[in-house]
Amino acid sequence: MLSAASHRLVVHSSGAIRYLMNVPGKAGDDLLLVSTEAYMLLDGQDLTPRWTFGTTQVLRKPVLGYYKPDTPAVLVENGTGPNRQVLLLDLGSGAVLWSQALPGLPGDPPSASLPTADHRSAFFFWGVHEPTDSNQTEPGAAGRRLYMLHPTLPGVLLELDNVSVPIVAFQVVLLEPGRHAACILLTGPASPSPPGLVSVT
Incomplete structure (x- = not known):
């Protein structure tokens, strides 16, 4: 709720607050509040909640981009280790546009996005390919893998790299x-x- 005396917002949110981000809205910027257990979009004018998306565990900062032409979306990571999911949420409604179960490892580089010529975004994120060989039991034995998703082909994940040595830094640039x-x-x-x-x- 909005306190009239102090003009501060009191949000009843489960979990610790991780991030507060300015994101594009219909009438100026809105606020994306990220706790360890939920994402909440707040209207930038009166700070009322527009939608809430519950999660199991959030450790990473979300990544903004465009899943549809000129329609903002946010890439989020839900959970850790073998239970990690990568999702794209419609920023206007909180609806799930795309999701993929993708195990991760501690120390994985952050996800990223780049604008494309068709007014969408290419999304980049790291994960661990689950081996089909029963003899390969050590987590991450095959190395971290960098994947790219372009919304025009949501059923295709392009593997860009397979890295078995420690990663110091990662950046995508236009x-x-x-x-x-x-x-x-x-x-x-x-x-x-x-x-x-x-x-x-």
Whole structure:
């Protein structure tokens, strides 16, 4: 509720507050409130809740993008480890536009998005491919995998990379709008390992 005396919003939310983000709304910016157990979109004018999406565990900052042309969406990660899900939510309604069960590992790089020429976004996120070989039992033995999703083909996940060494930094960049993009990956010894070779790809 909105306190008339202090003009502050009192939100009854389960879990600790992780992030507060300005996001595009119908009449200016709205606020996306992210707790460990829910996402809540607040109207930017009067701070009333517009929708709430319950989750089991949120540790990552959401990523903004466009699933439909010029229609904002948000990429969220729900859960951790083998129970992790990657979802795209319609920012206007909170409806699930796309979801995929994708196990993750501690220390996975953050997800990202880039605008595309068709006024949508390409979404990038990391996960662990579940092996079909019963002899491969160690989690992450096959390495972290970088996937890309483009909303025009929601049934296709493109695997861009498979990394079995520690990842120091990861960034997606737009080199030329509408034409060229790149994924920059810095790998090397993980702290507190001894110094070693560092690679940029």
